[in-house]
Amino acid sequence: MGGKRRARLNEQLKRELAEVIRTQVRDPRVGTVTVTAVEVTTDISYAKVHVRTTGSDAERAETHAGLAAAAPFLRTSLSHILTIRRVPELRFQEDRILEHAARIEQVLSEVIPRAGTGDPKHEPE
Numbered sequence: 001m002g003g004k005r006r007a008r009l010n011e012q013l014k015r016e017l018a019e020v021i022r023t024q025v026r027d028p029r030v031g032t033v034t035v036t037a038v039e040v041t042t043d044i045s046y047a048k049v050h051v052r053t054t055g056s057d058a059e060r061a062e063t064h065a066g067l068a069a070a071a072p073f074l075r076t077s078l079s080h081i082l083t084i085r086r087v088p089e090l091r092f093q094e095d096r097i098l099e100h101a102a103r104i105e106q107v108l109s110e111v112i113p114r115a116g117t118g119d120p121k122h123e124p125e
Contacts, residue, residue: 006040012082013038013047017090020077021067029066031055036095040088047088050095060094067092 018035037050053063071090079087 006042009040009044009084010038013040013049013078013088016078016081017049017074020074020081021070024077025066025070025073027066027070029062030070031059031063033063033067036097044084044086044088047090049090049092051092052095052098064092064094 014035014037017038021030021033021035032054034052035049036052039048039050040046051064051067053060055063071092075087075090
C-alpha cells in the first residue's frame with residue numbers, strides 16, 4: 001500500500017476510533033481515552049493504536065483491559081463505517097510521549113545551567 005494512502009487510512013482510523021470509543025463503547029473499565037495516533041502495517045492486517053489515558057497505573061491498566069475486550073466490537077463498528085476490504089486487527093498501546101518529554105526537559109534543565117547564574121561563559125551575548 002502506498003505511503004500517502006496508508007497515512008490517510010491512519011488518520012481516518014484515528015478519527016473514527018476516537019468517535020466510536022467515545023459514543024458506543026459501554027464497558028465501564030474504559031474511562032477517558034484519547035486516541036493520539038494509529039499505525040497500520042503495510043498489509044493492513046494490524047493497526048497499532050496509541051492511546052492516552054488518565055488516572056493511576058491501576059486505572060490505566062483497567063482501561064487497557066477494557067479496550068482489549070472492546071477491540072472486536074470496535075473492529076466490527078469500523079467495518080460498517082469504512083469502505084475498505086479488510087479492517088485491521090486493533091492493538092492498543094499506551095502513549096507515553098508526554099512523560100518522555102517531561103523527563104527530557106528535566107534532564108536538560110539539570111545539564112544546561114539557567115541564564116543569569118553569574119557564569120560569563122553561559123551568559124547570552
